[in-house]
Amino acid sequence: MALVSATEMLQKAKAGHYAVGQFNINNLEWTKAILLTAQENASPVILGVSEGAGKYMGGYKTVVGMVNGMLEELNITVPVALHLDHGSYEGCLKCVAAGFSSIMFDGSHYPIEENVAKTKELVKIVAEHGMSLEAEVGAIGGEEDGVIGMGECADPEECKMIADLGIDFLAAGIGNIHGKYPENWAGLSFETLDAIQKLTGDMPLVLHGGTGIPADQIKKAITLGVSKINVNTECQISFTEATRKYFEEGKDLVGKGFDPRKVLAPGFEAIKATVKEKMELFGSVGKA
Ligand SMILES: [Zn+2]
Numbered sequence: 001m002a003l004v005s006a007t008e009m010l011q012k013a014k015a016g017h018y019a020v021g022q023f024n025i026n027n028l029e030w031t032k033a034i035l036l037t038a039q040e041n042a043s044p045v046i047l048g049v050s051e052g053a054g055k056y057m058g059g060y061k062t063v064v065g066m067v068n069g070m071l072e073e074l075n076i077t078v079p080v081a082l083h084l085d086h087g088s089y090e091g092c093l094k095c096v097a098a099g100f101s102s103i104m105f106d107g108s109h110y111p112i113e114e115n116v117a118k119t120k121e122l123v124k125i126v127a128e129h130g131m132s133l134e135a136e137v138g139a140i141g142g143e144e145d146g147v148i149g150m151g152e153c154a155d156p157e158e159c160k161m162i163a164d165l166g167i168d169f170l171a172a173g174i175g176n177i178h179g180k181y182p183e184n185w186a187g188l189s190f191e192t193l194d195a196i197q198k199l200t201g202d203m204p205l206v207l208h209g210g211t212g213i214p215a216d217q218i219k220k221a222i223t224l225g226v227s228k229i230n231v232n233t234e235c236q237i238s239f240t241e242a243t244r245k246y247f248e249e250g251k252d253l254v255g256k257g258f259d260p261r262k263v264l265a266p267g268f269e270a271i272k273a274t275v276k277e278k279m280e281l282f283g284s285v286g287k288a
Helices: 007-016 028-040 051-056 060-073 089-098 112-129 156-163 190-200 215-223 233-248 265-282
Strands: 020-024 045-050 080-087 102-105 132-137 142-144 147-149 169-172 205-207 226-231
Touching (some): 007 020, 028 045, 028 060, 028 233, 045 060, 051 080, 051 089, 060 089, 080 132, 102 112, 132 156, 156 169, 169 190, 215 226, 226 233, 233 265
Parallel strands (some): 020 226, 045 080, 080 102
16 A cells, blocks of 8 residues: 555544554664554554654655555555654655655744744645645654753644644644653643644644653543654664663574674564554554
8 A cells, every 4th residue: 555644544543532653763674663563453554754864764765765665565555654753844845755645844943923834835735745744833842853842831822823724733742742751740731732622623633752651641642632642762762672682692692693684683573562552552453
């Protein structure tokens, strides 16, 4: 199945009270692990690519080629969207040209007027390409490709203003942050989320920084309109832990344990386990 936009899968998720995971990819192992897990669990999936990861993988066209090749040759039939995560305006245009099926424009660091103006431009462009567009209001804390913010809460009125521009789904800060959560984290602001959902209606809402949010808070967020949850750090941690164990146990020194395909295998399996666990928590298993 060819890449699809994320619009339909997220509208279905919102109506069905579950969420679709966005799992960020860093290389071939990540991509293959996530696609195979989605297929095995009959779950729709969104592959997230940050601008930094896109550059790391050799550019957006390389990513598109790799993902399209796997969709065909691994016989992936579940809906898959390839999505630019926290794109700049220029990055969004590059991903449209490269063949992504979805983009996020992160204009949260602009004054609201400029965020609105740039989002409007992109609404027109993605419509011409049958793609989906995510916009962000209220900076999401933590660090994302060098941009650091604290766990802010978005202004529901500003959310409504951006939602009405014709975007497909909206990321709003509700006290969530990227990366590991600090010990003294206050938790998600369900009051803010509730107020945003009341004003934005059917618009699927996006929760960034899914790593480390307790399962009960994730479930409650889904009941309040969150239909897309971004997971990045958690796969990185499970991959690295499994890889570290491989070396600590000296497996690289046994037989052909130095073979990179053997070295990367435990991390690959660890990503699969993390993704499966998240799909079960989000309720997307069997929804493809
Ligand atoms: Zn994010």
